[in-house]
Amino acid sequence: MRKRETVRRTTAKEVAAAAGVSKWTVIRAFTPGSSITDESKRRVMEAAAALNYSPNLLARSLATNSTRQVAVFVDDFRNPQKLPFLETLTERLQAAGLVAMLININNHFDHVHALLHADQRQVDAVILFGTAFRDETLTDRQLGNGMPPMFVLARDSQIDGVPAVVCDAELALRDIVDHLHDRGYRRPGFMSGAPALSTALRRRQHFTDFWAGKGVSEVELLSAEKYSAEAGADSVRQYLSQSTPGNRIDVLMCENDILALGAMDEIRGGFGLRVPDDIAIVGFDNYELSGSSAYSLTTYEQPRHEMIDAIIGMIVGSIKAETMTLPGKMIVRKST
Amino acid sequence: MRKRETVRRTTAKEVAAAAGVSKWTVIRAFTPGSSITDESKRRVMEAAAALNYSPNLLARSLATNSTRQVAVFVDDFRNPQKLPFLETLTERLQAAGLVAMLININNHFDHVHALLHADQRQVDAVILFGTAFRDETLTDRQLGNGMPPMFVLARDSQIDGVPAVVCDAELALRDIVDHLHDRGYRRPGFMSGAPALSTALRRRQHFTDFWAGKGVSEVELLSAEKYSAEAGADSVRQYLSQSTPGNRIDVLMCENDILALGAMDEIRGGFGLRVPDDIAIVGFDNYELSGSSAYSLTTYEQPRHEMIDAIIGMIVGSIKAETMTLPGKMIVRKST
DNA sequence: AAAGCGTTTGCTACCGGGTGCAAGCAGGTG
DNA sequence: CACCTGCTTGCACCCGGTAGCAAACGCTTT
Known part of the structure; x- marks a missing residue:
């Protein structure tokens, strides 16, 4: 690692010498609200500008403990x-x-x-x-x-x-489930990415709870290996290939948009199904591309x-x- | 800003006192390759562990100028x-x-x-x-x-x-143009995002140069406001709405994948055209979603x-x- | 036992600033 | 003109390390 010896910065002491004051006066000139006459400050600032001085934040941090x-x-x-x-x-x-x-x-x-x-x-x-x-x-x-x-x-x-x-996950999932229920969906599925994460668990829990509150007690649980489009696609592929058309979920909520986009790709490209007609999709996070016409994903935006x-x-x-x-x-x- | 006074870190001096040596010996124990006996080192390390000591990198940085x-x-x-x-x-x-x-x-x-x-x-x-x-x-x-x-x-x-x-932009654009020419495309377009950037200019220049080398001297130039999917869509919409089907480009290279994805959305969703049959698309950067089946975008990956x-x-x-x-x-x- | 030598240890000075106190200096007052 | 008051300035010491020198130490050699 190259040290910066060759290009030493000017220090307060040097500015002080140039301005004909002590280094503490230089420091005061650079400390807002400290007692210093306009005249001294002007002279210090002039010398500082000429020497291209600015305080060393490392040294300041050490001294101020911040x-x-x-x-x-x-x-x-x-x-x-x-x-x-x-x-x-x-x-x-x-x-x-x-x-x-x-x-x-x-x-x-x-x-x-x-x-x-x-x-x-x-x-x-x-x-x-x-x-x-x-x-x-x-x-x-x-x-x-x-x-x-x-x-x-x-x-x-x-x-x-x-x-x-x-x-607010509770509010978010309530809004989402309300919306899905209004739209007439009744066979929900939920895809989570990292089941060990408390945030993930919480979202899933609220999702199933709110459906239960609407009299829908069965929520199909899918899980992806990680948070990536491929993982979302893999997960949905596995589900679709081992379920029969008549018995499938009619809406899939994914824990985030990346999973949702991957899932949507697979549902359409891999199985030739239509979104939302065969299976509706909801994501979470409103990632930029989710709004594109290719996906047009319903999602939830964090504040x-x-x-x-x-x-x-x-x-x-x-x-x-x-x-x-x-x-x-x-x-x-x-x-x- | 809260200072960290309340939770002062232990210093080398304190460890030294606990271990019954001088602070320099403590520092030597933490400096690989410095001369210190195994016995002193052991005692220092013990005391350091007990007091939860680790060197203050701020102070070190100040002293070493790195x-x-x-x-x-x-x-x-x-x-x-x-x-x-x-x-x-x-x-x-x-x-x-x-x-x-x-x-x-x-x-x-x-x-x-x-x-x-x-x-x-x-x-x-x-x-x-x-x-x-x-x-x-x-x-x-x-x-x-x-x-x-x-x-x-x-x-x-x-x-x-x-x-x-x-x-290597020259190599990249050569590969891309070779590929497009092989595939039979002859009416190329190029969409740039920020025409003021030298990198952007360079890509566009190579693109037109290599086409010229293949006897294609006309390259349609589109430009987007900025690097975003919407901007890409806007740009291609403007182009398509003021060009006639018979006279259109047959391939559009976009300066990066985000522009390309936005453009592709608009070409398909907005104008009902097919990719690649009506217009082929090439991007740059191989962004994760570009590989999804919804887009399946040909692109170029930086090393x-x-x-x-x-x-x-x-x-x-x-x-x-x-x-x-x-x-x-x-x-x-x-x-x- | 004294000298010689290499290793270990302690010390001074320093990195570039900040803090709190005391001295310096001005102006206003009696 | 001495005295008090309040602002400005300088100073010693500190933040927590590092560098390089010199003293102390242990061990071998003569």
Whole structure:
């Protein structure tokens, strides 16, 4: 790794010498609200501009014990939904004077590693962005001293003292089931991607509960290996090939849009069935392509901006840090 | 912003006190290859484990003048292709002991801002990941003292001393045009998204050049407002509605898959035409859904892993830092 | 037992800023 | 003109590590 020796930045001391003041006066010129005369400030700023000086945030972080860096853990880059979330998240963080450290959680770099690393880098907070972890793992870590405050985004948190910001799943599934019931569907199926995740379980549970509330007690459960279009296609293929036309579900809700798009492809391309006439489809997340005329998928949109504003509010302390559940909105299209 | 005062991390000095040695011995225990007896090391490690100590990377960075942080600039989160690139990039960076600082370049936070910020944070390098910038802007900055080394990923660089890693556009377009010509297409069109970008211009130029080489001098040029499915659809709608069936292009190459998918939707859904029978379509980037049976888009895949390994090699210095052009591969599907 | 040598350990100085206190300085007051 | 008050400025010390030198140590050699 190349060090940056060759291109040393100018320091406050150098600016001080140039401006004929002490380095503390230079620092005061760059610290809003500190006591300094306009004259001194002007001279410092002039010298600073001439020398191209700007404060070293590393040194500042060390001294103030605050880096204004936030680690963002992500583990499922297959879900295109991550991208708009990352966009909004980085934008809002930057607007709040923070910056995101993007950490990829994978087999070589698990949550414990990542958390330790983030801690060593003194981040001000950690956002677990929809990552799949076993709560126990992190609870142990939590007990160690000095871990940075953690927040869970777009997933439930069962960890004590770790708040989450999620889309209201109960409301969402109620809206969805109401809609499907209104449209006359009566033989529902639900495809989940990662049955071990509490968020997944919750969505499925609400789905079956609301159908039960409408007198439909049987919900066909499909499961995909992971969250990808192929996995969704595989799962639906398996179901369709071992069921008879007369006895099939008339609507399939998938845990997210990627599964739904894959499933829809397979239903149409692989089996020659029509959507929504033979089987209707519902997804979750309103991914960009879901609105295209090729799919026109009915789905549910998470309140992205509100969720992200909430989590940043918690981080900067303007919002009391406890789990928040925000309402999203239903997007009805031609697939139902 | 909450400071981390309440949860102070243990320091080397504290561990030293617990282990009955000086703080430098503690540091040596954590510095591979430094001279220390097994016995001292064992005692230090024991004390460190008991106190849950790990070195403060912030302090280390300040002292060594190397943060092992790499700023990654991204400006177009609409392109789903960014996601797999970000995945591979973060994974490889982490494997090399580096970490990514993700910076969103937008109207409120432009390249100059971002570069200044990255510099203040003392990053070891900056990766401009496919961002659209005017070369002049950065050249000016470049002249300021002490800027971190910059590298351009997936886009050309005209800036002096700033190497780029790109997919070989000439090779790609040659392969694509060869393929289309083989298939018998003779009336090609090209849809670009951002005509101001040199990368875009280059692809279009190669496309028309290779057709010219095959005796086809007329290439219809479409342009979309931006890189999105809707923009692709809009662009093709405009073209189709003002052209007569007999006189139309028989194949449309789009600058990337997102445009291609939007265009395909509009061609089929909006105009009732068949792909590839009426108009064939080619994209660029092999985005996940492009392979789905609904689209089955012929496209070209950039050598993502190789590109990222190359840029990281340049950053850590194992590869000589000069612009590299790597070959990708053609993915032929049913849309041609 | 003293000298010689390599390893281990401690120390000073330093990275580039921030904090809180005390000295310096101005202006207003009696 | 001395005195008080309040703002500005300088200073010692600190944040938690790293670098390089010098002292201390253990061991062999003569």
